[in-house]
Structures are given as C-alpha cells and as structure tokens.
Amino acid sequence: MQTRPIALLTDFGDLDAYVGAMKGVLLSLARHAPIVDITHQVPPGDIRRAALLLWQAAPYFPPGTVFLAVVDPGVGTPRRALAVEFNGFACVGPDNGLFTYLLATRSDWRAVALQAETLGLPEPSWTFHGRDVLAPAAARLAVGQTLASLGRPAGDLVRFPLPRCELESETTIVGEIIAGDAFGNAVTSVGILHREGEQLAFEPWLPGSVPARLALAGSQVIVGGLILDLVTTFGAVAPGESLAYIGSSGLLEIGVNQGRAVDQLDLAPGQAVRLSSARRTQR
Amino acid sequence: MQTRPIALLTDFGDLDAYVGAMKGVLLSLARHAPIVDITHQVPPGDIRRAALLLWQAAPYFPPGTVFLAVVDPGVGTPRRALAVEFNGFACVGPDNGLFTYLLATRSDWRAVALQAETLGLPEPSWTFHGRDVLAPAAARLAVGQTLASLGRPAGDLVRFPLPRCELESETTIVGEIIAGDAFGNAVTSVGILHREGEQLAFEPWLPGSVPARLALAGSQVIVGGLILDLVTTFGAVAPGESLAYIGSSGLLEIGVNQGRAVDQLDLAPGQAVRLSSARRTQR
Amino acid sequence: MQTRPIALLTDFGDLDAYVGAMKGVLLSLARHAPIVDITHQVPPGDIRRAALLLWQAAPYFPPGTVFLAVVDPGVGTPRRALAVEFNGFACVGPDNGLFTYLLATRSDWRAVALQAETLGLPEPSWTFHGRDVLAPAAARLAVGQTLASLGRPAGDLVRFPLPRCELESETTIVGEIIAGDAFGNAVTSVGILHREGEQLAFEPWLPGSVPARLALAGSQVIVGGLILDLVTTFGAVAPGESLAYIGSSGLLEIGVNQGRAVDQLDLAPGQAVRLSSARRTQR
Numbered sequence: 001m002q003t004r005p006i007a008l009l010t011d012f013g014d015l016d017a018y019v020g021a022m023k024g025v026l027l028s029l030a031r032h033a034p035i036v037d038i039t040h041q042v043p044p045g046d047i048r049r050a051a052l053l054l055w056q057a058a059p060y061f062p063p064g065t066v067f068l069a070v071v072d073p074g075v076g077t078p079r080r081a082l083a084v085e086f087n088g089f090a091c092v093g094p095d096n097g098l099f100t101y102l103l104a105t106r107s108d109w110r111a112v113a114l115q116a117e118t119l120g121l122p123e124p125s126w127t128f129h130g131r132d133v134l135a136p137a138a139a140r141l142a143v144g145q146t147l148a149s150l151g152r153p154a155g156d157l158v159r160f161p162l163p164r165c166e167l168e169s170e171t172t173i174v175g176e177i178i179a180g181d182a183f184g185n186a187v188t189s190v191g192i193l194h195r196e197g198e199q200l201a202f203e204p205w206l207p208g209s210v211p212a213r214l215a216l217a218g219s220q221v222i223v224g225g226l227i228l229d230l231v232t233t234f235g236a237v238a239p240g241e242s243l244a245y246i247g248s249s250g251l252l253e254i255g256v257n258q259g260r261a262v263d264q265l266d267l268a269p270g271q272a273v274r275l276s277s278a279r280r281t282q283r
Numbered sequence: 284m285q286t287r288p289i290a291l292l293t294d295f296g297d298l299d300a301y302v303g304a305m306k307g308v309l310l311s312l313a314r315h316a317p318i319v320d321i322t323h324q325v326p327p328g329d330i331r332r333a334a335l336l337l338w339q340a341a342p343y344f345p346p347g348t349v350f351l352a353v354v355d356p357g358v359g360t361p362r363r364a365l366a367v368e369f370n371g372f373a374c375v376g377p378d379n380g381l382f383t384y385l386l387a388t389r390s391d392w393r394a395v396a397l398q399a400e401t402l403g404l405p406e407p408s409w410t411f412h413g414r415d416v417l418a419p420a421a422a423r424l425a426v427g428q429t430l431a432s433l434g435r436p437a438g439d440l441v442r443f444p445l446p447r448c449e450l451e452s453e454t455t456i457v458g459e460i461i462a463g464d465a466f467g468n469a470v471t472s473v474g475i476l477h478r479e480g481e482q483l484a485f486e487p488w489l490p491g492s493v494p495a496r497l498a499l500a501g502s503q504v505i506v507g508g509l510i511l512d513l514v515t516t517f518g519a520v521a522p523g524e525s526l527a528y529i530g531s532s533g534l535l536e537i538g539v540n541q542g543r544a545v546d547q548l549d550l551a552p553g554q555a556v557r558l559s560s561a562r563r564t565q566r
Numbered sequence: 567m568q569t570r571p572i573a574l575l576t577d578f579g580d581l582d583a584y585v586g587a588m589k590g591v592l593l594s595l596a597r598h599a600p601i602v603d604i605t606h607q608v609p610p611g612d613i614r615r616a617a618l619l620l621w622q623a624a625p626y627f628p629p630g631t632v633f634l635a636v637v638d639p640g641v642g643t644p645r646r647a648l649a650v651e652f653n654g655f656a657c658v659g660p661d662n663g664l665f666t667y668l669l670a671t672r673s674d675w676r677a678v679a680l681q682a683e684t685l686g687l688p689e690p691s692w693t694f695h696g697r698d699v700l701a702p703a704a705a706r707l708a709v710g711q712t713l714a715s716l717g718r719p720a721g722d723l724v725r726f727p728l729p730r731c732e733l734e735s736e737t738t739i740v741g742e743i744i745a746g747d748a749f750g751n752a753v754t755s756v757g758i759l760h761r762e763g764e765q766l767a768f769e770p771w772l773p774g775s776v777p778a779r780l781a782l783a784g785s786q787v788i789v790g791g792l793i794l795d796l797v798t799t800f801g802a803v804a805p806g807e808s809l810a811y812i813g814s815s816g817l818l819e820i821g822v823n824q825g826r827a828v829d830q831l832d833l834a835p836g837q838a839v840r841l842s843s844a845r846r847t848q849r
Contacts, residue, residue, distance in 0.1 A: 005310055007303065014297070014580070015748030017623040018814075020573065020604030024626035027571055027600055031628065034310055035602070036318070038303030057300040060307035060414065062314065076799035126761075126798050128814035131626065182298030195409075232409050233359035248301075248411035288593055290586065297580070317593055319601070321586030340583040343590035343697065345597065465581030478692075515692050516642035531584075531694035 004064040004090075004142040005034040009054055010130065011042040011071045018128070022070075022135045029139035036061075041182075045073035047097045048160060048269070052179050052187065055101035056249045058089060068138040069093035070130035081114040081129060082154060083137050085147040092138040094129070100159040104206055112151035119150065163189035163270075165209035172276045173202065173212060175252070177223070177269050184260025185253050186223075186267040190275050192250035195232075200277070205250075214277030220244075222274040223254055224265065230275070234258075244275075287347040287373075287425040288317040292337055293413065294325035294354045301411070305353075305418045312422035319344075324465075328356035330380045331443060331552070335462050335470065338384035339532045341372060351421040352376035353413035364397040364412060365437060366420050368430040375421040377412070383442040387489055395434035402433065446472035446553075448492035455559045456485065456495060458535070460506075460552050467543025468536050469506075469550040473558055475533035478515075483560070488533075497560030503527075505557040506537055507548065513558070517541075527558075570630040570656075570708040571600040575620055576696065577608040577637045584694070588636075588701045595705035602627075607748075611639035613663045614726060614835070618745050618753065621667035622815045624655060634704040635659035636696035647680040647695060648720060649703050651713040658704040660695070666725040670772055678717035685716065729755035729836075731775035738842045739768065739778060741818070743789075743835050750826025751819050752789075752833040756841050758816035761798075766843070771816075780843030786810075788840040789820055790831065796841070800824075810841075 006026055012018040019040050026035055038057045042050045050071040058067060072079075072094045080095035087108035091099055095113075103109065114137050116124050124132035137150055165175040175190035192203040200219065202212040219230040221244035228244040229237075230252075237243045239258040242265060247253040252275060255261045262268075289309055295301040302323050309318055321340045325333045333354040341350060355362075355377045363378035370391035374382055378396075386392065397420050399407045407415035420433050448458040458473035475486040483502065485495040502513040504527035511527040512520075513535075520526045522541040525548060530536040535558060538544045545551075572592055578584040585606050592601055604623045608616045616637040624633065638645075638660045646661035653674040657665055661679075669675065680703050682690045690698035703716050731741040741756035758769040766785065768778040785796040787810035794810040795803075796818075803809045805824040808831060813819040818841060821827045828834075 007307070009300075009303075013748055014605055015607045017575075017604050017619040020575075020602065020619075020623045021626040021814075023602045024573070024623060024628070024631070027602060027631075028626070028628040031600070034314070034318075036303065036306045036310060038300050039297055041298045053300040053303075057303045057307060060304040060311070062307070062311040065307070065310075074801075077801065123760075125814040125816075126812055131814065182296055194406075235360065246409055248304075248408040248414065250408075290590070292583075292586075317597070319586065319589045319593060321583050322580055324581045336583040336586075340586045340590060343587040343594070345590070345594040348590070348593075465579055477689075518640075518643065529692055531587075531691040531697065533691075 003030060003032040004066050005036060005062060006030065006066045006068055006138055006142050007036045007038050007057070007061055008040070009038040009042065009050060009057070009067065009069045009071075010040045011044045011046065011050070012040045012130075014040055018131070022131045025131055025135040026139050029136060030142040033139070033142040042071050045071060047071055049179050051098050051100045051160075054091070054098065055105070058102065061089065063088050065089045066138050066141045067091045068134060069098050070134055071098060072096070072130060075129050076126050080154060081133050081137070082111050082157065083114055083141060083147055083150050084109050084111040084157070090141050090147070092134050092141065095154070095158050097158050097160045099157065100162070103157060103159060104162055110147060111154045111157055112147055113154040114151045118152075162206050165189045165191070165206055167210040167212055168274070171214060171278070172274055173210070174272060174274050176273055177254070177267050177271045179269060180262040180267070184262045185247070185255040186261050187247060188252045188254065188273045190252035190273060193246045193252065194250070195246070214275070218278040220276055221252065221254065222276065223267065223271065226265065228254065286313060286315040287349050288319060288345060289313065289349045289351055289421055289425050290319045290321050290340065290344055291323070292321040292325065292333060292340070292350065292352045292354075293323045294327045294329065294333070295323045295413075297323055301414070305414045308414055308418040309422050312419060313425040316422070316425040325354050328354060330354055332462050334381050334383045334443075337374070337381065338388070341385065344372065346371050348372045349421050349424045350374045351417060352381050353417055354381060355379070355413060358412050359409050363437060364416050364420070365394050365440065366397055366424060366430055366433050367392050367394040367440070373424050373430070375417050375424065378437070378441050380441050380443045382440065383445070386440060386442060387445055393430060394437045394440055395430055396437040397434045401435075445489050448472045448474070448489055450493040450495055451557065454497060454561070455557055456493070457555060457557050459556060460537070460550050460554045462552060463545040463550070467545045468530070468538040469544050470530060471535045471537065471556045473535035473556060476529045476535065477533070478529070497558070501561040503559055504535065504537065505559065506550065506554065509548065511537065569596060569598040570632050571602060571628060572596065572632045572634055572704055572708050573602045573604050573623065573627055574606070575604040575608065575616060575623070575633065575635045575637070576606045577610045577612065577616070578606045578696075580606055584697070588697045591697055591701040592705050595702060596708040599705070599708040608637050611637060613637055615745050617664050617666045617726075620657070620664065621671070624668065627655065629654050631655045632704050632707045633657045634700060635664050636700055637664060638662070638696060641695050642692050646720060647699050647703070648677050648723065649680055649707060649713055649716050650675050650677040650723070656707050656713070658700050658707065661720070661724050663724050663726045665723065666728070669723060669725060670728055676713060677720040677723055678713055679720040680717045684718075728772050731755040731757070731772055733776040733778055734840070737780060737844070738840055739776070740838060740840050742839055743820070743833050743837045745835060746828040746833070750828045751813070751821040752827050753813060754818045754820065754839045756818035756839060759812045759818065760816070761812070780841070784844040786842055787818065787820065788842065789833065789837065792831065794820065
C-alpha cells in the first residue's frame, strides 16, 4: 500500500518548536508520507472551530488521508486519545468533540482508544501527547498499520450538540450561527446550497437538516434585527454594508464588505438565522 | 517526465482551512509534486506586492516549477483565470496583474484562459476559484499535461504600469519606490546592482531600464528631502539612522537600522528615488 | 544513501519571500529531501531562543536530518558560516552561538567553515547568506556530500555562557530562567525531569548539571519572592494562578493558568529558580 498522506490541524501556533517536533516524529516513523498543514492557528482550545475546519478541509484531500488533529485542552486529564477510521480517511486526536461534524455526517466509522503502553511507546510527557502519542499513532496508520492494532475499540465518542437546520415553513429555513472565520464572517448551519440557474438547492448535511429548493430571486436572510439580501459576491454591496452569501463550503455566511461582520453586527454562535425566499420552487 | 514542483503564493493567511483545502486538491491530482509555500501573507488583495514577491522568488526554484498565485479580489467577476508557460517555469492565477514583473522581464511566454467547464471540473464555488479552478490547473501542469490542453490561447494579459528606472545623467539613476517589505524597508525599481570591486554594475531588469557602472565610493541616494549614503550592511549606521543598501533581489532599498523606513521616512510607492555617484566608471 | 531530511529554523517570519526562496534553493539542489519547518518566527536576532528551540526539536527528527538554522544578525560582517556534523544529524548556520546547547550536550561533532568561493557558488548577496551560502551547503549535505568537502576545519565555535543547574543541597536544585515561550511561560535550566511513580528523576543535560531524585510530594519552586507548587497540569491551579510544571522538553517551567507568566511575574533570563523537595529519595 502507498503511504497515506498526513494532514495537520492544531492550535499550537507557529512561534514554538511544537509543530516541528511533531513533524519530526511523523517523518521518523513514516518517511514517505506527504505532510500537509491545514492550519496551526486554531484559537487555543477552540474545539468547535477546529471541528468545523476539519469538516471543511477533509473532502479536498486524497483518499486515505490521515488527519492528525490536536486541539487538546484536556491533555494530562483522563480524556481518551482516539484513532477513527472512516470510509476513505482516518482521524487521530483527543476525544473531546473535535470529530463532531465528521461523525454527524458519516455513519461509516470505527474508533479505537490509544494508549502509550499499548502502542509500545515510552511514557509520554505531561503536556504534549500530540507529539508523544497522537503523532506516532497517525504515522502508524500512514504506513499501513491497521486501526485494530492501535488500541481497544471505543464507542460513545464525545460530541457537542449539533446546530439546527430546519425547514420552518415552505419558504423559510432556520439555522444558527456556528462559528466566525478569520475575516470576521459568520458561518451558519444553513446549507449545503448549490445554485442551479435561478434556484437554490439545499442538501442535508446534518441529521435533521432538510432538502429544499427556493427561488434565488428575492431571497433574504434575517439575523438579529437585520434583513440582508442573499448575493453572490462581496462586491454586490457597498463597502461597510452587510450581506449574506454562500461560502466556499456550501454553508450560508454573513459578512460585511471590507469589514468584520461578527464584531460589527454583534453575531455569536447559537444565534438564529432565517433564510426566506418569496417562493418555493419545484423539486 | 518528473512531476513538476508547485510553489504557492496567496493572500489567504494561515487562520482558515483555505490553504489546506487547496493543498488537498493539489495532492489529490499530483501526488508526487513537491509543494512549497512562498507566502500566504500577502496583504489582502495587494496585487503589486504579490507580483514583486513572485518575481523575487521565481529565480531560486528548480526548472519546471509551477507557481500557483492566488491574490484574487475579483473572484466571482468575469476576470479571466490564466495559465502561463514561460521558458523554464509556469504560472497559474487570475488575470489581474499578478504576473506583471515576470511578463515585463521575459518574452518567452504563452498563456491560456482557464474555464471550469473546459477543464471538466464541477461548477466552482462563488468565492474560491483558487481551490476549484486554479489548483486543479496547476496540478495538471505539474503532472505533465500541456498548456494547450487547459484552455484557449489568451493574449493582452492585464498588467499594471511599470515603474521607471532611467539614467538621468552620466552619474545619476532615477527610479521609484515600488513596495514595502515586512520589515518596513522600501524596495525601489533601481537595479539589478552587482558589486564588482569598487564598482556598482547596474543590469537592465525592466524595459527601459539601463546598464551602467558607477563608482561605489561616495554613492548617495536621494529620496524625499533626504540624502543617504549607500552602505553594505545595516550595521554601518547607528540604530535609528536611515540607510540605502542593495537588497537580496538586487534592487536598491531604503531602510532604517532597527526601525521601519516606510513609516518613519513617510515613503510611498511611486515616490522618486535618485542614486548618484561622484563619477561614472568605464564600461 | 537516502537523501537526508532538512529542517528549517529562522527568524525570517512569513510575510516575505525569503523562506520561499531558500526552499527553492534546497529543492533545486536536493530534489528528494523532505523539507520541514521548525519555525520561522524566532524573534529577530534572538540567538538564545533559537538555540533552545533547536535543542528542543532535534531529538524528534529522524537520524541524518540536516538542521538549517538562520538567525543571522551578523550577516555581512566577517562572522563565519558553519556546517557541523554530529553523530546522527548535522547543522548549518552562522557561527554566532546558535548551536550552544547542542555543542554543550554532545561531544561528537566536527565543524567546517563555509565560503561561497570554496563551495563554487556565485558571489553571495550582501544580506541573504541563508539563501546564497547556507542553503546550498545544507542541500549538499542532504544529498550525501561530505562535511570535509564543504570547507576548512573550524574549531572554537562561538558559544554563549551556559546557564547553571546545580545541586545546592540534598533537597534543592538551583537553576535559572533561560527563555520565554510563545505563551509567556518561562523555561528554566532545571531538568531533565522524569516522573517515576512518586519520584522526580533529574538527568544531567548540561555540563555541571546533576543527577538527583527528589520526592514529588511537596515539591515546590521558589522564584523571585514566589513559592509555587510543582503540579502536573495547568488545570491543577485556578485561572490566573501561577504554577510550576515539567515542560515537554523535560525542563522545569513556570506558568500562569490562562495567563503570561513572563509578564505577570516579571521573570527574565538569568533569574535564579530553586526547586526544593521535602526529602531526597534513594537513588
């Protein structure tokens, strides 16, 4: 089997040698694995944002990729360390909710709980299991070792509550804000949208979310006390003006042209967002 | 043919999964291509700075390298997406001036306009053609697909006006400031300089720029109301003092030892810079 | 021989094309060398912090790795450029103290002084020997060229004074603060600690540092006027409270839960740190 690529997502930042040491471990155990950074700038301990980034990036990687995700505020506590094999890719990381969106949108997974002793590793440091436990496990998957060989089967993985995305009426979908991005845009749970001519096609992406087709013309987004037009590009509104648009992951987003929507519109995760169209189209 | 390396230059920053998703696409389509980051920290939408960085980095990469440059404020508008094959390397990016310096300093290029349909790609997102169109095109070049197979021939590429670099008198070269770097140094259009013993040799790098040889001794730079000595290292002046020196790309630069020249001397792109020597030397 | 991996440590930041150009050179001369970043965010010119990061990262890389370290405030002055071959890895960088910790903790090294002419390289730029001299030398080591072929033997490498780490009494080890990390934690010279059940085992890591075993229970750290409990995780103290713990490199560190110890406790390199235990345990 060809060596599997390894993609990294952490909150380590880039000021210290932490990412480097972890890559050294990967390189030591999986010399031919392509190693790719997703980001190391997850806000420290922000598990929900990391879970979203992981869900956003995963579809674009080649089959077999091993995602090594280390946002691990509970390191040193008895939280489990996991390896999860999906159909087509694998994840390694702490059991703290990091895989919530992937687990919610897939049913084809098996997980094991990792332990340094089981893996034949030396006693890990008190504070850096990313380097001492998780990276060795990811490297072993990358070189073809089986999931079962890495630990004991694990169920009941930690997940945070899923956001809602429901059809509220024939022409209104209600969801909520789930995260901000680096530019201050607010990402919502409303999606996956495809534009098909004059229609917006919604595909279910979370359990409970609904398929629907709304007319593009006259679609509006209501959030807080605001009513925003759904437009196709930031340039459709004047600088400083708010807009709603479909982000590159297929989720509805709220932005401000040349501004920071999260701050300027005072948006926060959990806040309700409604997308309304003048009419529902034929399915 | 060996897989061509791919070098990335974007304004995506490192906080989101955008660079990661783009690398996932590259890895999916060109598994064996070495992928190297130039930078992802171009100031958002700063095409002129991106064009300079691309021109600065390109000569140091191996023959065949594909440069994937995504500074794309016009994404979603009808701006063209390009692949440009030069003699020895290729570029992929939006048609917005990003390749101005490379096009100005080379005559050996051919370009095609990319389209998702022509490339057999699914309909791209509204906001992320770097991932959906440009990365797939770069990967196809990397694995040996021909330029002609990627789109229709394209001419009249967008370029911004070139800065001047002229011989104003026997002993004076006049140019202008073209960009600031991350340390607040101002890069000028005056170059390419080589030191040959006691002489400064200027080689033409832009159309209209001139070859010349000036004496190193007593060379001075005039910018704004300032007269600065041309020195070889920052350490040649006291902390806080201004200096002129030859940057690592062979262009004359203005700096402040342990300071930010752009801010402290109030320098801006377009501002005239004169390099004067006591005498012109023999050619 | 398999191509050796190359690991990079610089203070170039990520805003310019400097790292990219250096990687282009490496790729040109050592096409198959895996290239891994340790960090490019060393504070400009901070040789002591770079030396610590290099010492921290090196043990985690595969045998044979070439570390290319460019923190080079003296570029352009007559400071030497070095290649140093250790038993199991090599370093390339300026002779300014960057290798102090590695040299202090190993005796198995040989060094050569690099020169552009000797290496058959074109005249280097005035300001960027990382790209023009050091990267070519690192690439040559990576592809199997011998140390001796790169330059003339060099001794008396520049080193900064080592911090102390001494047994002050049967139950007290005295060391000093040697650096801050990116999170504002203070790293000390007291180490290497392993926890073995109820004991802390100290292994010598610097010349003059001592092996010892202290009881874990009741161990305290005295720094400035403060007395801190030695704990195993940040979560052991309330937010805003100070703590002492064993960092992931085995050195004693001082932190503030959800805060910046260096700033809040006014800690600085050179400041004495004492670790005291109620009793010494059997060796």
